[in-house]
Amino acid sequence: MAPVATPFFFYLFAAIMVIGGVMVIKRKNPVHSALALIVTLLAQASIYLMLYAPFVAGVQIILYAGGIMVLFLFVIMLVSIERSMKEQTFNSQRVVGVIAAAALGALFISVYVHGKNIFPEGVPAMGEGDNTQKVASLLYGQYMFSFEIASLLLLVAIIGAVVMAKKRI
């Protein structure tokens, strides 16, 4: 199949992500912010696709865009919009903000300039064809232990949430 990972698509999705990210913090209406976040996450899934990682892209869509964000919206929809529209979205720590933005910008620029030496150009190691199978054999083979630890952590979080939400079990 012809490669789809062209610079055009990369810049397109990157631009969508950046615009979506800015919208998330700029909009006063929390529902609009959440929807912008969904757009950002979907564009991110497309970038995973371009990296020949269809499995990660699919899981990103199901878990983030389809699952977590629906729960987000579920809660946000019940918030009174009139009150949150009047609230201030940004605090006025301008000096700290400018310094932090400058530092981050400098980091990005330096990576952009010296990036070729730090990260050597590589060929994608995983083929698109059996991506899922390779992810599975890595997760349940080499990284079995860390995978199980991560799921244990999630279990602890679930139990913690239940204990906090219910006074009497």
Next chain:
Amino acid sequence: MHQLIQYISSYLTSDKTPGVAGNMFWALVYIMLVFVGLSVAVIAMNWLERKILAHMQVRLGPMRVGPHGLLQPIADAIKLLLKEDIMPAEADGVIFWIAPFIVVLAAFTVFVVVPFGPTHAITDMNIGILFMLGVSSLSVLGIVMAGWASNSHYPLIGALRSSAQMVSYEVAMGLAVVSAILMTSLNAEGTGTLSMIGIVQAQLAQGEWFIFKFFPLGLVAFFIFAVAMVAETNRAPFDLAEAESELTAGFHTEYSGFRWSLFFLAEYSAMIAVSSIAVTLWLGGWLRPFPNWLSGQTWDQIFNVFPGVSFLLLAAICFYNTARMPKHPLFRVQTIGLAGFGIVLGLIALVLFYPPVSLRVQDIFWFAAKVAGFMYLYIWYRGTFPRYRFDQLMQMGWKVLLPMGLGVLILTAGVALVQPMIWHP
């Protein structure tokens, strides 16, 4: 020009789907065919649902527009397109405008990977089933947006119900799907697969539809999916998101005209989409019934004529009803029209009897027939089951289907591990 023709004809000998073969022209043709087929199916479904529901309740249903109301869906479509498009003054404009399109996009995009046959799919993806579940789960976003943007109470409650319902039933649905995917890894050679075509080929290789595999585990997983998919598509008896006795019309109360018809279109194509997931995963996709019991060349040939016979049957029904039409001169146009429709169906049947055509259409026919069975079930549910209360719905999802799904998943994995040790020591 010559190169173009060569490019187009080069695909004809291929045994891959156009998307995998990378042939842009045929991919476009397939997309058009699927789109047209889907629209026709939705129109037919609209008529059938009204007719079947009516007959279940001992009514006649639509009878006025065309013979036996056959033209009713077209009249409805024209009415919807001409209706005034109203947007509530207090609504959130952009989101209100975008919501129906998201629902329709999610419902139609899913069909990119639906395998109507070994080569009859738009494309085949390594993550096929994951893609289908992911994209169809996006449709809930459209529903939530529609409900919220209407800025009205009933739609908001409908959207809340819908999102809670979809998120909870997705879990049980996912577990059932995983247990079927687990079965694909039991092939003699090769690994498991998420690809829709690969799943059906695994059933072919194992000589068994997954609904019968590890009896009753496959059947239970299928049952969980069959319940969850009705809840996912917001259909009766789980249609709390649009429960007309409580919420007027739920999340699409404020929508009218063309936008409302988009929701309608999306609902029916989503029903077809989840049915085709069920058919692909458990009912052998495009494979014909009784492959083991009635095997051999004679039986193959008998099953080959099925598409033609079914159309011939439809034509016969048309002619029978033409003869039964009232003899009054006012009905003359309708009688001639019905006879003409019967003749068209009969001609299609004759084309389908032609051996090369019938061989090529076989797989599509069986897939469509199985999906049609599910569509009838949907109507049947709607005609017979009373609507659940919301707490009953949640209880069903979290306390019945989820534990069942987990149990089936663990048992399937266990049996799959133990079985080869016992049968082939």
